[in-house]
Amino acid sequence: MKNNKNILPTPTVFGGCSAGKSNLYIASDGLVYPCLGLAFPELVLGDVKKESVVDIWKKSPLLKKLRNLSVNDFEKCKNCKFKHICGGGCRGTSYFNFKSLTSYDPFQCAYFDI
Numbered sequence: 326m327k328n329n330k331n332i333l334p335t336p337t338v339f340g341g342c343s344a345g346k347s348n349l350y351i352a353s354d355g356l357v358y359p360c361l362g363l364a365f366p367e368l369v370l371g372d373v374k375k376e377s378v379v380d381i382w383k384k385s386p387l388l389k390k391l392r393n394l395s396v397n398d399f400e401k402c403k404n405c406k407f408k409h410i411c412g413g414g415c416r417g418t419s420y421f422n423f424k425s426l427t428s429y430d431p432f433q434c435a436y437f438d439i
């Protein structure tokens with residue numbers, strides 16, 4: 326990929342979700358999603374048969390939203406003592422469980438035993 330320094334985000338120290346930051350999912354039918362865990366019909370970003378993946382990566386409003394999310398945007402997480410380690414976990418798990426991109430990840434909570 327040429328000139329990828331202009332489209333790839335700066336890596337973060339405390340992980341959290343990689344969707345739209347260092348992760349993208351292209352399904353076998355050409356539809357593009359923020360990641361495999363966010364492959365829901367209502368979250369389709371585009372179609373590589375109709376536009377370039379670089380354009381999708383650069384222009385998608387949903388990817389911009391995901392890139393700007395912080396653990397402090399997640400109601401349960403913002404006061405959690407593990408938030409700087411966990412980062413709020415997987416947005417796909419949040420969406421699968423609560424149909425929300427800004428909820429918490431119950432698997433991460435179980436890991437931290439809270």
Ligand code: SF4
Pocket residue numbers: 396399401402403405406407408411412413414429430431433434437439
């Ligand atoms: S452990 Fe649970 S509540 Fe705490 S930051 Fe992670 S997902 Fe949020």
